[in-house]
Amino acid sequence: MKSHYKIIMETLGDKIRKIRYKSGLKQIEFVTELGIDRSYLSKIESNKIKPGRELLIKMSKEFNVSLDWLTSDQYSQNPASAQNNDEAILLYAFRNLPDDEAKALLEFVSLRSKKLNKKK
Numbered sequence: 001m002k003s004h005y006k007i008i009m010e011t012l013g014d015k016i017r018k019i020r021y022k023s024g025l026k027q028i029e030f031v032t033e034l035g036i037d038r039s040y041l042s043k044i045e046s047n048k049i050k051p052g053r054e055l056l057i058k059m060s061k062e063f064n065v066s067l068d069w070l071t072s073d074q075y076s077q078n079p080a081s082a083q084n085n086d087e088a089i090l091l092y093a094f095r096n097l098p099d100d101e102a103k104a105l106l107e108f109v110s111l112r113s114k115k116l117n118k119k120k
Helices: 012-023 029-033 038-045 053-062 067-071 085-095 098-120
Strands: none
Touching: 012 038, 012 067, 029 038, 029 053, 053 067, 067 085
C-alpha cells in the first residue's frame, strides 16, 4: 500500500532559516548574534555554501538546537542529552576544547571506531 504522505527533507539552509524565524530575528540581527556577514548568511540559507564546523557549533549553542539535527536528516531540533555522567563529562570537555584539539580528538575516535568495527 502506497503512502499518501510525502516526507520533505529540509536542507541545511532551510534549517538555519527556521532557527532564525523561530527566534524572531531578522537577518541583520541573526548575523550580529553570530558575528558573520549578512551576505554569508544569505548564501547559507539559499544553499549556495555550507557553514563551517565552528559556526554550526555556535548556532547549536546560541539557539539551543541539536548539532545532529542541523547536519543530518534528523527531525528533532532538541539537543541530544548525555545518557550517563561519563557521557556528560565527555561532552562538556569536548565542547570546551580548542578547535584544533577537538578536530584531532574526532580523528582519533573515528580511526579507533573503524579499527574496532573491522575486528567484529
